[in-house]
Amino acid sequence: MVANEMKTHHLLRCFFLLFVVLLSVQLQPGLATAHQAYPPGLEFISLQETQLADTTLVPDPVVETEEHPENDEVTAGANDAEESDSETEGEDFEDELSEEASELTKLISFPKVFLSLLILIIAWFINRVLARILDNLSERATTYRLFFKRLTPIMRITIWSFALYIVIAGIIVPPIETVFAITASLGIAVGFASQDILRNIFGGIMIILDKPFQVGDKIQVGEHYGEVKSVGIRSCLIETPDDNTVAIPNGELMNRAVSNANSSALDCQVVSEIFIPATADVMLAKDIARRAVFSSPYLYLNKPVVIIALNEIHNRHYMVKLRVKAYVLDIRYEFLFKSDVTEMIVTELNKHGIIPNVSQLDKEEEQQEAR
Numbered sequence: 001m002v003a004n005e006m007k008t009h010h011l012l013r014c015f016f017l018l019f020v021v022l023l024s025v026q027l028q029p030g031l032a033t034a035h036q037a038y039p040p041g042l043e044f045i046s047l048q049e050t051q052l053a054d055t056t057l058v059p060d061p062v063v064e065t066e067e068h069p070e071n072d073e074v075t076a077g078a079n080d081a082e083e084s085d086s087e088t089e090g091e092d093f094e095d096e097l098s099e100e101a102s103e104l105t106k107l108i109s110f111p112k113v114f115l116s117l118l119i120l121i122i123a124w125f126i127n128r129v130l131a132r133i134l135d136n137l138s139e140r141a142t143t144y145r146l147f148f149k150r151l152t153p154i155m156r157i158t159i160w161s162f163a164l165y166i167v168i169a170g171i172i173v174p175p176i177e178t179v180f181a182i183t184a185s186l187g188i189a190v191g192f193a194s195q196d197i198l199r200n201i202f203g204g205i206m207i208i209l210d211k212p213f214q215v216g217d218k219i220q221v222g223e224h225y226g227e228v229k230s231v232g233i234r235s236c237l238i239e240t241p242d243d244n245t246v247a248i249p250n251g252e253l254m255n256r257a258v259s260n261a262n263s264s265a266l267d268c269q270v271v272s273e274i275f276i277p278a279t280a281d282v283m284l285a286k287d288i289a290r291r292a293v294f295s296s297p298y299l300y301l302n303k304p305v306v307i308i309a310l311n312e313i314h315n316r317h318y319m320v321k322l323r324v325k326a327y328v329l330d331i332r333y334e335f336l337f338k339s340d341v342t343e344m345i346v347t348e349l350n351k352h353g354i355i356p357n358v359s360q361l362d363k364e365e366e367q368q369e370a371r
Contacts, residue, residue, distance in 0.1 A: 112171050112172055115167075115171050116167045116171055116172065119163055119166055119167050119171070120163055120167070122163075123159050123160060123162075123163035126159055127155070127156055127159050127160070130155055130159075131152050131155070131156070134148045134149070134151055134152050134155070135148075135149075135152075142330070143266075145216065145266070146214070146215070146216040146264065146266060149214075149215040149216045150214045150215050150216065152215060152230065153208055153215065153230070153231045153232070154208070157208070196249075196251065197234065199250075199251040200233070200234045200235065200249045200250045200251045201233050201234065201250070202250075202251075203249070203250030203251045203253060203254040204231060204232060204233050204234065204235075204236075204250040206250075206254060207231055207236070207250060207253065207254070208231060211264075212253075212258055212260065213228055213258060213260050213264075214228065214231070214264050215228050215229065215230060215231055216228060216264075216331070217260050217261070217262055217263070217264060217331075218260070218261035218262055218268055218331050218334070219238065219258050219259060219260050219261065220258070220259035220261070221238070221248055221252075221253060221256060221258055221259075222256065224238055224240065224246050224248065225238075225240065225241070226238040226239045226240040226241065226244075226246065227239050227331065227332075229245065232250075233250075234249065234250065235247045235248055235249045235250060236248050236250060236253060241335055261331070261334075262331050266329075266330055266331065267300040267303065267327045267328060267329055267330065267331070268327065268328060268331045268334060269303075269325055269326070269327050270325075270326055270327070270328050270334055270337050270338050270341075271323055271324065271325050271338075272323075272324040272326075272338050272341050272342050272345070273321055273322065273323055273324075274289065274321070274322040274324065274342070274345050274346070274349070275312075275314070275319045275320070275321055275322075276319065276320050276322065276349065276354055276355060277317070277318075277319065277320070277354075277355075278311065278317075278318035278319060278320055280320065280354040280355075281352075281354065282309050282320055284352065284354065285320075285322060285349060285354055286307050286309065286322065288345060288348040288349060288352070289307050289322055289324050289341075289345050290305065290307060291348075292341055292344035292345045292348065293305050293324060293326045293341055295344060296326075296337055296340045296341055296344070297340075298328050298329060298330075298333045298336055298337035298340065299326060299327070299328070299329065299337070300326075300327040300328055300329040302327075303326075303327040305324075305325065305326045306324075306325040306326075307322060307323070307324050307325070308322070308323040308325070309321070309322055309323075310322075310323065322345075324341060324345070326341070
């Protein structure tokens with residue numbers, strides 16, 4: 001029985017060794033792969049530990065990503081569409097630039113520029129000729145002189161407006177969108193660059209429409225007094241009694257007080273001042289002044305003559321100031337009329353001894369100082 005047990009034990013050992021050999025043969029590829037994956041210098045675990053790890057650890061399932069060719073095709077199509085859109089946008093922008101350039105070349109061509117300059121030169125020449133004709137007519141027809149002079153600024157504005165309309169609507173013929181865009185751009189640029197000039201231009205237009213004064217009127221602006229010779233776009237020209245021409249900007253005329261002597265009438269009031277002593281006969285002096293006024297050939301008889309006496313003190317002397325108010329028949333004879341009336345009044349007062357001599361005044365001053 002012992003021999004049988006020994007045989008049985010020997011057979012079990014043989015089977016166990018055979019099982020181990022077969023198992024080692026089956027695990028040889030996995031061990032080889034593990035050996036390649038480990039870095040050099042790292043010790044391998046024992047066969048039993050490997051068998052234990054293989055039996056206990058379960059590898060995570062590997063999720064394989066499925067390839068979708070349809071999605072790749074959609075992405076590629078979207079990229080191609082974006083590239084084509086960018087190319088079409090660039091082509092559209094180039095087409096717009098070329099179209100604008102062609103439109104500008106059509107609008108600003110040499111024949112159109114030449115015709116526009118020709119129209120403007122003709123308008124300037126017609127303005128000069130008509131202004132000279134109206135000026136000659138105003139000098140020959142005295143009754144209608146102011147009427148002809150007032151037609152000059154209206155004529156200028158009308159002719160220049162018509163010339164610009166022919167140039168824009170008849171020669172250049174721009175699209176309405178271009179006209180609006182250019183007008184807006186020019187308005188903003190000119191508005192910021194030339195505020196004073198625009199103020200003077202609008203002032204000239206308001207003077208023509210509102211008519212505080214007109215060509216031919218005698219006005220007082222500050223220290224300047226004279227006849228209005230012209231109302232321009234930028235300024236008004238005034239001719240002073242000393243034969244000087246003063247240019248006053250229209251913006252200044254709109255912001256300052258303007259005194260109008262004749263208010264668009266051919267006649268105007270002239271005031272002469274005469275000083276006599278307080279002891280003189282005032283009624284006699286007023287009668288002399290009245291007769292002198294009616295003796296002048298420049299008097300306008302359709303309006304009244306007024307003589308006012310005022311009491312004033314000059315150099316500690318009581319004086320009577322006579323203000324003689326009368327109307328001249330033409331504003332151009334204003335100073336001739338004033339000089340004529342003053343000469344006749346002073347001559348008659350000296351004849352009656354009403355105006356004292358300088359020596360008499362000096363003697364009176366010495367007597368007052370002695371007292």
